[in-house]
Amino acid sequence: MSVIVKICGITNFDDAINAVESGADMLGFVFYPKSKRYIEPEKAAEIIREVSSFVNCVGVFVNENIERIKEIIEITMIDLVQLSGDETIQMCLELKNFIPVMKSFKVTDSFSSDALSSFKVDYFHLDSYSDGLYGGTGKKFNWENAIGLDKFGKIILAGGLNPENVQEAISIVKPYGVDVSSGVEDFPGRKNHDKVKLFIKNAKSVKI
Numbered sequence: 001m002s003v004i005v006k007i008c009g010i011t012n013f014d015d016a017i018n019a020v021e022s023g024a025d026m027l028g029f030v031f032y033p034k035s036k037r038y039i040e041p042e043k044a045a046e047i048i049r050e051v052s053s054f055v056n057c058v059g060v061f062v063n064e065n066i067e068r069i070k071e072i073i074e075i076t077m078i079d080l081v082q083l084s085g086d087e088t089i090q091m092c093l094e095l096k097n098f099i100p101v102m103k104s105f106k107v108t109d110s111f112s113s114d115a116l117s118s119f120k121v122d123y124f125h126l127d128s129y130s131d132g133l134y135g136g137t138g139k140k141f142n143w144e145n146a147i148g149l150d151k152f153g154k155i156i157l158a159g160g161l162n163p164e165n166v167q168e169a170i171s172i173v174k175p176y177g178v179d180v181s182s183g184v185e186d187f188p189g190r191k192n193h194d195k196v197k198l199f200i201k202n203a204k205s206v207k208i
Contacts, residue, residue, distance in 0.1 A: 002204040003170055004177035006058065006156065007184065007196060009037035015191040016047045020054045022197040023204065025177070027055050028082065031072055032062040036188035037181065041075040048076050058082050058102065066094060073099060082125060092121050102156065107141045116152040124152060125179065128159035140165070143172045150176065163198040170206040178203050 007019040008028030016027055029044040030037045048057045059078040061069055063085035073081070080100035083092065092101050102123035105115055116124055126146050128139040140160025149155055154176035161169055162183030170178065182188070184195040 001208055002206065003175060003208060005200050005203050006177060006179040007181075007191070007200075008058070008060065008158075008179055009035075009181040009185070009189060010044075010047065010191075011037055011039045011189040013047050013050065015193075015196075016051050018191065018193045019196055019200075020051050022193075023200045024055055024196075026058050026179075027051065028058045028060050028179070028181070029076070029078065030060045031064070032060065032084070034062075041072045044078075045076045048078065052077065052079070056080060060084055063087065066091060069095065080122065084125070084127070089118055089120075092119055096121065104158075107145050107159070109142060109145065111145055113149055113152070116149060121153070123154045123156050123176070124149065125156045125158060126175075127179075140169075143169050146173045146175070150174065161199075163195055163202050166199060166203045167206050170203060170208060174208045 004025035006026035006028055007024045010016050010027045010029055019027055029039050056079040058080050059072055060082045081095055082102040084104040092103055095101050100122040102125050103119050103121045104125040104127050107126050128141045156177045156179050157169060157173050157175040158179035161178055161180045166178055180199055184191055184199050186192045
């Protein structure tokens with residue numbers, strides 16, 4: 001079995017199509033206005049209409065209120081939500097009543113797996129900690145800290161992944177999936193199509 005691959009920070013149709021044709025399983029659309037990879041829901045909806053038959057489309061939110069998240073779900077018809085801020089257990093449960101939820105956690109050397117145990121979500125997204133920033137930093141964390149966390153559920157590994165290191169990361173963590181954004185970009189919001197192809201090829205070459 002090989003991992004699933006999520007290409008995050010999609011902002012345009014060309015990048016979306018390339019990712020799909022390269023074998024991506026998920027595309028991430030960032031609905032956090034402060035992000036360099038922010039996309040307006042209406043624009044995301046146009047892209048999603050064209051690709052939703054081939055991939056799962058993920059809406060990425062940071063400390064957004066539930067009503068606004070629900071509005072964006074209706075506009076875009078995303079398949080699941082990724083909560084990358086300080087969202088509560090209760091909020092995850094409420095959203096999980098009508099859409100699958102991926103909760104993001106920032107992994108540090110002092111990270112405790114207890115943080116995951118209380119959340120009942122569909123995916124656990126493990127990312128690097130960077131003060132004041134929510135993903136897409138290009139920094140990796142110590143992958144050893146993520147070993148065994150799959151006992152809590154499906155692990156999506158992120159944080160500083162790129163075509164050169166993704167195989168090693170998968171071999172160490174053995175996650176359900178991997179997530180990349182800055183590691184396959186020419187600049188924030190614009191993917192390098194060759195890097196996307198290579199990342200997906202390398203990721204799926206590792207059997208877990």
